[in-house]
Amino acid sequence: MISENKIDTGQTNIANIDAAGHVTGRSVYVDDMPVLEGTLFAKIFDSPHAHGIIKSLDFSKAEKMEGIVRIYSAKDIPGQNEIGGIIADEPLLADRKVQFQGQPVLLIIAENEDFAEEALKEINIEIDPLSINTDPKEAFRQGQLLCKSRTFKKGDTRAAFENCKYIFEGEAETGGQEHLYLETQGAYAFPMENDSIKIFSSTQGLRHVQETVAHMLGVGMHKIEVDTTRLGGGFGGKEDQAAMWACMAALAAWDLKKPVKCIPHRMEDMRMTGKRNPYKSDYKIGLDENYKIIAYEATYYQNGGASADLSPAILERTLFHGTNSYDISHVLLTAHSCKTNLPPNTAFRGFGGPQGMFVIETAIDHAAKELGLDASIIQRKNMMDNGTEFPYGQIVADCEAKNCWDEIKQRYNISSVKKTIEAYNKKNLFIKKGFSMMPVCFGISFTNTMMNQARALVHVYWDGSVSVSTGAVEMGQGVNTKMLQVAATCFGISMNKIKLETTNTTRVANTSPSAASATTDLNGKALLNACNQIMERLKAVARNIFNEDESATVMVRDEIVFINGVQKELDWKELVKQTFFRRINLSAKGHYATPVINFDKTIEKGHPFAYHVYGTALTIVTVDCVRGTYEIDAVHVVHDFGTSMNRQIDLGQCEGGIVQGIGWMTIEEVVYSEDGKLLSNALSTYKIPDIYSVPKELNIHFLHTDGSDMAIYKSKAVGEPPLMYGIGAFFAIRNAILSFNPKAIAPYTAPMTPEKVLMALYSKSK
Ligand code: MTE
Ligand code: LUZ
Ligand code: MOS
Numbered sequence: 001m002i003s004e005n006k007i008d009t010g011q012t013n014i015a016n017i018d019a020a021g022h023v024t025g026r027s028v029y030v031d032d033m034p035v036l037e038g039t040l041f042a043k044i045f046d047s048p049h050a051h052g053i054i055k056s057l058d059f060s061k062a063e064k065m066e067g068i069v070r071i072y073s074a075k076d077i078p079g080q081n082e083i084g085g086i087i088a089d090e091p092l093l094a095d096r097k098v099q100f101q102g103q104p105v106l107l108i109i110a111e112n113e114d115f116a117e118e119a120l121k122e123i124n125i126e127i128d129p130l131s132i133n134t135d136p137k138e139a140f141r142q143g144q145l146l147c148k149s150r151t152f153k154k155g156d157t158r159a160a161f162e163n164c165k166y167i168f169e170g171e172a173e174t175g176g177q178e179h180l181y182l183e184t185q186g187a188y189a190f191p192m193e194n195d196s197i198k199i200f201s202s203t204q205g206l207r208h209v210q211e212t213v214a215h216m217l218g219v220g221m222h223k224i225e226v227d228t229t230r231l232g233g234g235f236g237g238k239e240d241q242a243a244m245w246a247c248m249a250a251l252a253a254w255d256l257k258k259p260v261k262c263i264p265h266r267m268e269d270m271r272m273t274g275k276r277n278p279y280k281s282d283y284k285i286g287l288d289e290n291y292k293i294i295a296y297e298a299t300y301y302q303n304g305g306a307s308a309d310l311s312p313a314i315l316e317r318t319l320f321h322g323t324n325s326y327d328i329s330h331v332l333l334t335a336h337s338c339k340t341n342l343p344p345n346t347a348f349r350g351f352g353g354p355q356g357m358f359v360i361e362t363a364i365d366h367a368a369k370e371l372g373l374d375a376s377i378i379q380r381k382n383m384m385d386n387g388t389e390f391p392y393g394q395i396v397a398d399c400e401a402k403n404c405w406d407e408i409k410q411r412y413n414i415s416s417v418k419k420t421i422e423a424y425n426k427k428n429l430f431i432k433k434g435f436s437m438m439p440v441c442f443g444i445s446f447t448n449t450m451m452n453q454a455r456a457l458v459h460v461y462w463d464g465s466v467s468v469s470t471g472a473v474e475m476g477q478g479v480n481t482k483m484l485q486v487a488a489t490c491f492g493i494s495m496n497k498i499k500l501e502t503t504n505t506t507r508v509a510n511t512s513p514s515a516a517s518a519t520t521d522l523n524g525k526a527l528l529n530a531c532n533q534i535m536e537r538l539k540a541v542a543r544n545i546f547n548e549d550e551s552a553t554v555m556v557r558d559e560i561v562f563i564n565g566v567q568k569e570l571d572w573k574e575l576v577k578q579t580f581f582r583r584i585n586l587s588a589k590g591h592y593a594t595p596v597i598n599f600d601k602t603i604e605k606g607h608p609f610a611y612h613v614y615g616t617a618l619t620i621v622t623v624d625c626v627r628g629t630y631e632i633d634a635v636h637v638v639h640d641f642g643t644s645m646n647r648q649i650d651l652g653q654c655e656g657g658i659v660q661g662i663g664w665m666t667i668e669e670v671v672y673s674e675d676g677k678l679l680s681n682a683l684s685t686y687k688i689p690d691i692y693s694v695p696k697e698l699n700i701h702f703l704h705t706d707g708s709d710m711a712i713y714k715s716k717a718v719g720e721p722p723l724m725y726g727i728g729a730f731f732a733i734r735n736a737i738l739s740f741n742p743k744a745i746a747p748y749t750a751p752m753t754p755e756k757v758l759m760a761l762y763s764k765s766k
Contacts, residue, residue: 014495016649017481018230018474029232030186030202031263039188040069042248042262043116045106045123046272047098050134050341050676052127054096059106062122067115072107072251079218083247085208085240087147090307090344092216092247098127099306100343101676102272104244109252109260132676136301136338137280144339146304147312152319152604154391155330157286160295164286168370172283172362172748174355176303176670177276177348177663178680180688181475183232185242185273186263189249196223197250203242204234204473205513210505212243213250221505224250228503231475235660236347238475239513240310241273270681275670276348277314278303279355285363291373293382295330298322298359302345302352304337309344311337314352316447320392320608321353324360325401325439326379327388341676347515349660349723353442357724361438362748365731369738375731376414376437380405383439393605394443400614400640401441404703407638408437408616411701417620425739430625433633434736438617438728442721443609444518444711445597451512452594452610454522458487458530460586464573466491466498471511472523473503477719478649479519485645486524486712490531492556493572517719521610522592524712530590537586541579545570594710610710613717615639615703617658617725619695623736628758630733632662634697637725642707642716650715654700654722661726663689665750666733737761 021027045059059071074081074093084090094105106123110116133139161167187209188200197217203209206226214221226246231238249262264272279302286295300318304311315335322333333356361375364382368375383405388396408414414437421433445452456470468487474480480500488495501507512522539554542561546552546568555562559572580586599606620633635658644650667687671679680686707714733752737744737760746760 013648014481014485014646016478017484028229029183030188030200033188033200036190036259039259039261040109040111040252040256041113041116042252042260043108043110043113043120044104044248044264044268044272045108045120047094047101047103047105048125049098049127049129050101050132051130052098053130054094054098055126055128056124057105058124062108062119065115065119065122067111068119069109069111069256070252071109077216077251080215082215083212083243084307085310086312087308089146090309092244100341101678102343103306104272107248107251109256132341132674134340134342134672134674134676136278136303136340139338139340140301140336146308146337146339149334149336150315150319150604152322152331152333152391154389157295157297157330157332160330161286164294165289166367166371167284167286168363168367169282169284170362170366170748172281172359174279174358174750176278176345177668178270178670178686179233179235179237179275179348181231181233181235181237184264184266184269185238185245187242187246187249188259188261189246189253190259191253191257195219196225197253198225198227199246199250200227201242201246202231202238203228203246204231204238204475204515205240205242206473206503206505207511208240208513209243209246213247216247216251217254226505228473231473234473234475235349236351236515237273239347239515241346267682271678272343274305274309274343274345276664277311277345277352277355278670281359283359283363285367287367287378291371291378291381293326293328293378296323296328296360296363297332300335300356300359302335302337303340303342305340305342305344307344308337310347311345313447314347316352318352318356320443320447321356322360323391324357325384325441325614326360326382327384328382331391333391342672349657350720351516353720354661354664354724354727357440358727358750361727361731366748374418379437379439384441392608394607394609398611398708400703400705401439404614404616404638404640405439407701407703408618408636412618412636414618417618431622432625432736432740433620433622434732434734434739435618435620436728436731436735438619438725440615440721440724442613442724444521444613444717445594445608445610446512446516446518447599447608449597449599449608452518452522452597454512454526454592455508456523456527456530456590457507458527458534458588458590460534460576462577462580462586464497464576466493467501468498468527469501469504469507470523470527471503471508472519473514475514477653478646479514479523481649482520482524482646483527486527487531490528490535491572493559517717517721521710521712521717522594525592526590528590528712529592530588533588533590534586537584538575538579541582541584542570542575545578611708611716613640613721615721615725617728619728619732621729621732621736623733623740623757625740625761628754628761630736630754630757632695632729635695635725635728636699638701638703639722640703640705640716641718642705642711643714644702645713645715647702650718651700653718655698657720657722658698658725659689659694661723662729663726665726665730666752667693669751669753733757
């Protein structure tokens with residue numbers, strides 16, 4: 001007997017279908033598309049000041065220059081001059097006021113980019129300066145908030161602190177992070193018949209691009225078609241912020257009836273787009289004599305930049321992950337989204353979760369240092385388990401937190417790691433090692449329940465080949481490969497019979513962005529739904545051909561039809577043909593909406609997540625105490641993948657996420673001057689991890705679990721959670737510093753750059 005089709009172990013090692021294209025340079029990005037004759041090029045004139053009133057703006061000379069077709073300002077926008085996704089507070093082109101350096105003011109359309117760049121030099125802007133602030137706590141003091149502040153509350157912290165033996169308070173700070181996707185932002189817009197526009201956009205969120213362009217032009221969404229082949233990385237930076245470039249290209253294409261390309265150079269991209277939200281936070285933690293955390297309070301000051309963008313949603317996820325993997329009875333978390341004169345900060349892998357987790361890890365580390373313990377003692381003692389209630393009301397189920405931690409402990413023997421490090425540090429005066437443990441619990445689902453839906457469109461052509469469209473955007477995370485696996489498994493056919501189409505708003509409408517690590521779950525389940533519909537029709541035809549009744553089980557394996565487990569003289573191709581001859585629909589639209597989830601913002605309680613992903617990382621580092629430089633010796637992880645449907649891709653996501661997280665915590669430093677100018681504005685001044693900075697040893701172990709039925713094929717979401725293992729690097733380095741200089745002043749301020757390490761090594765507290 002052959003059983004129902006499910007992803008079997010033989011199918012979990014399928015290579016990413018994009019691998020060959022990527023390494024041979026054949027993969028197509030927006031800028032690789034053949035350029036249509038008559039195409040014009042867009043450049044943006046952006047504000048040189050971070051805050052002020054535009055007194056005068058003179059582009060009369062620029063307009064007359066060679067190759068310049070037109071220059072657009074705010075007043076030339078036919079519909080709304082508005083690109084804000086959650087809150088309408090962000091103009092496409094600055095009108096009267098500028099609020100950050102890099103804010104678009106004018107759109108220049110030229111016959112080529114060189115002409116446009118020459119024209120940029122001839123634009124004169126005069127700005128009456130207003131006061132500039134780049135600090136979130138200062139913004140809070142001035143009452144400059146982007147949205148309503150939020151509070152998550154569980155128990156009664158005030159009363160609980162009365163009963164705590166130990167109470168510690170302090171501050172924590174995390175920096176920004178530049179997305180540095182290999183492919184910069186970009187869009188290529190074509191005027192089409194009947195006043196419609198087709199846009200090829202490098203976006204994670206096609207619906208947002210479609211909607212924003214439609215509003216900007218003052219037309220219905222049906223007039224705007226958005227198409228995305230793949231992204232050269234998004235990491236959250238193209239969840240909302242792709243819309244601006246599409247609007248620029250579409251505005252000119254609409255007006256001039258010519259194709260228009262708008263793709264910024266790297267430095268323009270870095271200057272004009274937002275980054276991961278930096279946070280400043282205050283915490284207070286209370287423990288009893290057994291080191292059980294009784295109460296925890298945190299106040300987060302999120303640096304939102306000049307407009308809300310996705311910051312209100314990011315703020316929410318900070319609250320959701322404020323207690324990470326810990327079971328704490330009394331919790332009070334308050335979060336403020338602060339308006340500053342920086343580019344609007346935005347989604348970045350983890351989406352506020354890492355920022356929240358850093359604060360609780362800081363509080364625990366602080367307590368441990370004061371109590372003369374290893375942080376790991378407090379971490380393990382307070383680990384959540386089934387039945388624990390999150391501060392937002394969801395009850396922990398299928399908890400793997402302790403399992404991951406304990407498996408790390410068993411595999412690597414934490415106490416012997418500790419002893420080895422102590423012995424090493426005793427022997428070596430100017431080289432010190434340190435280690436840390438970093439548990440992670442990350443909720444899967446968009447925190448906005450409404451967004452947890454997806455659709456897919458499947459055509460089976462009558463020669464047996466298949467076309468699959470979903471709302472998922474491939475950005476390197478391998479979602480297309482996983483989509484092919486879903487369709488191939490459901491149909492019982494080879495993956496090379498299936499074509500994964502571009503993501504397109506006319507085939508799959510109203511998509512949620514490819515984000516929140518939920519792309520594969522949502523689109524995979526919608527796709528499975530579509531494939532199952534077609535499969536049911538095919539099965540009925542097979543029964544009909546062999547005169548079987550309803551009770552006969554039909555399946556296709558390796559393109560051969562089986563009835564009641566017995567192989568038949570009928571293959572997939574013939575079955576499809578017979579179905580078509582009977583005039584039965586070989587296409588289907590699938591839909592999926594995550595069941596169970598809900599959240600009531602009025603009481604800040606509910607069950608927002610379909611499930612959680614768990615894991616623990618053990619990080620070991622070596623610090624050169626003469627130079628302040630460091631190396632990550634090892635990161636050992638036990639991660640809960642559920643039942644991975646593609647181990648290669650999932651491992652890649654884990655490794656990439658960890659290295660990106662380590663980068664955020666160590667060497668990546670977004671620096672603005674006091675007047676709001678981005679100083680780390682190029683690859684020469686902003687350092688991301690390279691092959692030399694990755695951990696020398698990186699071991700990722702698959703936790704043995706059953707997975708969750710809420711995940712596609714029980715294969716849990718993997719995109720974001722591993723990034724947070726990188727937080728361990730901060731604490732491991734800090735520990736190494738303290739073993740060199742126990743009196744070091746080493747604030748909980750990330751990133752822990754070599755410069756800061758050096759300062760700390762030779763600092764001295766009283
Ligand atoms: N991996 C690559 N290679 N490139 C990316 O841009 N984005 C990350 C993660 N992994 C990203 C990536 C982010 S921010 C998210 S939310 C998820 O992938 C999105 O894809 P998923 O929902 O399919 O996991
Ligand atoms: N985007 C979003 C996200 O709109 N909502 C989310 O909850 C989310 N989570 C992670 C990443 N992007
Ligand atoms: Mo990822 S921050 O959800 O794009």
